[in-house]
Amino acid sequence: MTGTLVLAGTPIGNVSDAPPRLAAELVSADVVAAEDTRRLRRLTQALEVQTTGRVVSYFEGNETARTPELVEALVGGARVLLVTDAGMPSVSDPGYRLVAAAVERGIKITAVPGPSAVLTALALSGLPVDRFCFEGFLPRKAGERLSKLREVAGERRTLVYFEAPHRLDDTLAAMAEVFGDGRRAAVCRELTKTYEEVKRGPLAELAVWAAEGVRGEITVVVEGAPVSGTQRLDPAELVLRVTVREEAGQPRKEAIVAVAAEAGLPKRDVFDAVVAAKNAARTGPTAGKGLT
Known part of the structure; x- marks a missing residue:
C-alpha cells in the first residue's frame, strides 16, 4: 500500500494557535519535509515534541528536485508530513508540486488545517468577506506590478495580497494609482503576534502611512471595485x-x-x-x- 501525504498548517505567529494534531503528526511521520529545518526545530521545541522520522528541507530552491524523492517515499508506504514556515503549505509556500505529483500517482493526501493569514486578515479588515480573491505576492518590478494590478482593477471581489514590508509603500501607491486613491483597504501586520496591528483607510492615506516605514509580516486586503454608480x-x-x-x-x-x-x-x-x-x-x- 502507498503512504499518505499530510499537509500541516503551522502557526502564523502565536505558537499557541498550533492545531492539536500537529504535534502528533510531527512525532509519528516517517518523513518531515520542512521549508526551513531551523524553524521546524524551534516549532518542535515550543510544542515540546521530537520528530522520530527523517527530516528534509523542502523549499523553493529545491522543490523541483526533491519532489520525486518524496513521491517515491510515499509510493513505498511512508507517511510524509509537509510543513512550511507559517500557515498552510501550497498557499504562497512550497507544496503545490508535491501535491500535484501525489495526485498523479494516486497517493492519499490529507491535511491538518491550521491558521491562515489570508482568512485572518479578511476577518479583521472590516471589508466584505463573502467573496474574495487571493493574489499572493505582486511582482517586484514597478512596471510588472502596475500591469498585474490593472488586470484586476475591475474585480468586484475583495482582494488579498501578501507583501514584504520594504515594498509596502510602493505597492500601496501603485494600488492607489490603479484602483483609485479612495478605494478602502486594510494593512494587517504581525497577525497573532505581540505587535499585531491593523491599519484601515483609503489607499492613498495608507501609502503615506507606509512611507514612514513598516516592519513585520504584511497582508493587504483591498475593497473590490464598485458594482454600480x-x-x-x-x-x-x-x-x-x-x-x-x-x-x-x-x-x-x-x-x-x-x-x-x-x-x-x-x-x-x-x-x-x-x-x-x-x-x-x-x-x-x-x-x-x-x-x-
Missing part, C-alpha cells in the same frame, strides 16, 4: 465634476484627486479626461469655452 461616469461627467470644484475655489489638482476618490477611479483616468477636454476646448468649434 460613479464608476460608470463618462469622461464628460468627470470633467464637469472637476469644473464645479474648481469654480468653487478648489485647485485643479486637488479637484482631480477628489473626483477620482468619489468615482472609485485612478486619478490618472480623471486627469486624462480633463486634459482631453482642455485640448478639445482649444481646437474645437467652441474654442475658448470650458476648461482652460
Whole structure:
C-alpha cells in the first residue's frame, strides 16, 4: 500500500494557535519535509515534541528536485508530513508540486488545517468577506506590478495580497494609482503576534502611512471595485465634476484627486479626461469655452 501525504498548517505567529494534531503528526511521520529545518526545530521545541522520522528541507530552491524523492517515499508506504514556515503549505509556500505529483500517482493526501493569514486578515479588515480573491505576492518590478494590478482593477471581489514590508509603500501607491486613491483597504501586520496591528483607510492615506516605514509580516486586503454608480461616469461627467470644484475655489489638482476618490477611479483616468477636454476646448468649434 502507498503512504499518505499530510499537509500541516503551522502557526502564523502565536505558537499557541498550533492545531492539536500537529504535534502528533510531527512525532509519528516517517518523513518531515520542512521549508526551513531551523524553524521546524524551534516549532518542535515550543510544542515540546521530537520528530522520530527523517527530516528534509523542502523549499523553493529545491522543490523541483526533491519532489520525486518524496513521491517515491510515499509510493513505498511512508507517511510524509509537509510543513512550511507559517500557515498552510501550497498557499504562497512550497507544496503545490508535491501535491500535484501525489495526485498523479494516486497517493492519499490529507491535511491538518491550521491558521491562515489570508482568512485572518479578511476577518479583521472590516471589508466584505463573502467573496474574495487571493493574489499572493505582486511582482517586484514597478512596471510588472502596475500591469498585474490593472488586470484586476475591475474585480468586484475583495482582494488579498501578501507583501514584504520594504515594498509596502510602493505597492500601496501603485494600488492607489490603479484602483483609485479612495478605494478602502486594510494593512494587517504581525497577525497573532505581540505587535499585531491593523491599519484601515483609503489607499492613498495608507501609502503615506507606509512611507514612514513598516516592519513585520504584511497582508493587504483591498475593497473590490464598485458594482454600480460613479464608476460608470463618462469622461464628460468627470470633467464637469472637476469644473464645479474648481469654480468653487478648489485647485485643479486637488479637484482631480477628489473626483477620482468619489468615482472609485485612478486619478490618472480623471486627469486624462480633463486634459482631453482642455485640448478639445482649444481646437474645437467652441474654442475658448470650458476648461482652460
